[in-house]
Amino acid sequence: xxxxxxxxxxxxxxxxxxxxxxxxxxxxxxxxxxxxxxxxxxxxxxxxxxxxxxxxxxxxxxxxxxxxxxxxxxxxxxxxxxxxxxxxxxxxxxxxxxxxxxxxxxxxxxxxxxxxxxxxxxxxxxxxxxxxxxxxxxxxxxxxxxxxxxxxxxxxxxxxxxxxxxxxxxxxxxxxxxxxxxxxxxxxxxxxxxxxxxxxxxxxxxxxxxxxxxxxxxxxxxxxxxxxxxxxxxxxxxxxxxxxxxxxxxxxxxxxxxxxxxxxxxxxxxxxxxxxxxxxxxxxxxxxxxxxxxxxxxxxxxxxxxxxxxxxxxxxxxxxxxxxxxxxxxxxxxxxxxxxxxxxxxxxxxxxxxxxxxxxxxxxxxxxxxxxxxxxxxxxxxxxxxxxxxxxxxxxxxxxxxxxxxxxxxxxxxxxxxxxxxxxxxxxxxxxxxxxxxxxxxxxxxxx
Numbered sequence: 001x002x003x004x005x006x007x008x009x010x011x012x013x014x015x016x017x018x019x020x021x022x023x024x025x026x027x028x029x030x031x032x033x034x035x036x037x038x039x040x041x042x043x044x045x046x047x048x049x050x051x052x053x054x055x056x057x058x059x060x061x062x063x064x065x066x067x068x069x070x071x072x073x074x075x076x077x078x079x080x081x082x083x084x085x086x087x088x089x090x091x092x093x094x095x096x097x098x099x100x101x102x103x104x105x106x107x108x109x110x111x112x113x114x115x116x117x118x119x120x121x122x123x124x125x126x127x128x129x130x131x132x133x134x135x136x137x138x139x140x141x142x143x144x145x146x147x148x149x150x151x152x153x154x155x156x157x158x159x160x161x162x163x164x165x166x167x168x169x170x171x172x173x174x175x176x177x178x179x180x181x182x183x184x185x186x187x188x189x190x191x192x193x194x195x196x197x198x199x200x201x202x203x204x205x206x207x208x209x210x211x212x213x214x215x216x217x218x219x220x221x222x223x224x225x226x227x228x229x230x231x232x233x234x235x236x237x238x239x240x241x242x243x244x245x246x247x248x249x250x251x252x253x254x255x256x257x258x259x260x261x262x263x264x265x266x267x268x269x270x271x272x273x274x275x276x277x278x279x280x281x282x283x284x285x286x287x288x289x290x291x292x293x294x295x296x297x298x299x300x301x302x303x304x305x306x307x308x309x310x311x312x313x314x315x316x317x318x319x320x321x322x323x324x325x326x327x328x329x330x331x332x333x334x335x336x337x338x339x340x341x342x343x344x345x346x347x348x349x350x351x352x353x354x355x356x357x358x359x360x361x362x363x364x365x366x367x368x369x370x371x372x373x374x375x376x377x378x379x380x381x382x383x384x385x386x387x388x389x390x391x392x393x394x395x396x397x398x399x400x401x402x403x404x405x406x407x408x409x410x411x412x413x414x415x416x417x418x419x420x421x422x423x424x425x426x427x428x429x430x431x432x433x434x435x436x437x438x439x440x441x442x443x444x445x446x447x448x
Contacts, residue, residue, distance in 0.1 A: 007067025181328025315414025338371025
């Protein structure tokens with residue numbers, strides 16, 4: 001599909017995706033300008049000198065001259081400067097929309113409140129191991145428009161709700177919403193707005209994968225659209241799920257066909273079984289051979305800060321899930337690891353806390369009662385969390401993450417798990433979740 005060159009394209013907001021959009025449009029012969037509210041936005045030195053820039057505020061006059069505005073995901077479409085352009089009939093699109101126009105190659109589109117980075121990376125590795133020329137990125141890793149340089153046969157894209165709210169008719173080869181839980185409600189207003197943004201991923205989709213365990217992930221699409229589901233229960237014919245044996249063995253399965261024992265996967269926890277099943281369904285949709293996908297599952301080590309296994313000390317396994325910055329992510333990790341060690345009598349010691357973003361922490365109560373022997377609370381919203389989860393398990397307070405790790409070691413024994421999955425942002429104590437995760441790993445590695 002040819003891109004139509006013509007009037008002025010204005011990129012609103014720099015940063016990684018904005019820089020990528022400016023450079024892509026410039027290289028493809030468009031007239032491009034860029035505006036950003038920051039005086040010296042990140043990436044300002046990575047764009048061509050011939051591109052018109054207006055920094056320090058969002059330039060309303062420049063935006064109103066645009067034929068089309070390419071908005072960075074970090075900018076809210078409700079900003080008055082953007083709304084003024086929309087009122088004048090100027091289209092506002094994401095960089096994902098620009099990619100869709102620029103290629104006719106198939107797109108595997110992945111979104112969800114949690115686990116999307118793990119699933120995107122894993123399906124990317126499965127395709128690569130099967131000999132397919134893939135490019136993986138979007139909201140994760142490389143910006144979508146940078147991937148065009150690879151000239152891949154398939155694009156595998158992690159997409160956020162922010163990217164999707166300005167993307168129309170993605171026409172993905174296959175798309176999935178992995179799960180839905182409260183997140184970004186400050187931006188989308190309520191769950192209905194968040195749900196609507198996520199489900200834009202299905203516009204024009206050729207095949208659908210959905211999560212049977214989460215009704216909010218099933219799209220309204222024409223009856224003729226092929227649909228495949230995954231879930232943590234026995235699957236119907238040609239669907240993906242699990243089969244349990246009397247001795248507790250869990251098999252990943254397609255219909256009645258046993259594919260792989262969950263114990264043979266490197267990444268553990270029932271939430272990772274669900275991630276693996278989602279990948280098998282996505283892989284089938286783009287024709288990847290099942291045996292190759294299963295081989296990849298045996299070696300995939302997961303992502304840093306996402307339920308990452310750190311070390312075993314005296315029979316206790318320590319996991320870094322610093323990326324668990326919302327309740328949904330923490331529930332996935334707590335339930336996943338808790339269910340995996342329950343049969344051996346193991347329990348979870350969890351470190352919770354930080355900046356709570358106004359979430360309702362009572363949603364953690366049931367899982368804490370079932371799987372946690374201890375919760376150590378850190379950070380500025382400790383009182384809020386304590387009030388919400390009082391009476392579920394033993395609660396301790398720690399002033400530092402190092403003290404929290406020490407308390408967890410004191411209160412655990414062989415078969416238990418220590419889990420950093422704070423359900424909160426980290427900016428009260430750290431520069432971000434990566435620093436929080438690295439400190440946790442450092443403190444765990446110092447244990448003996």
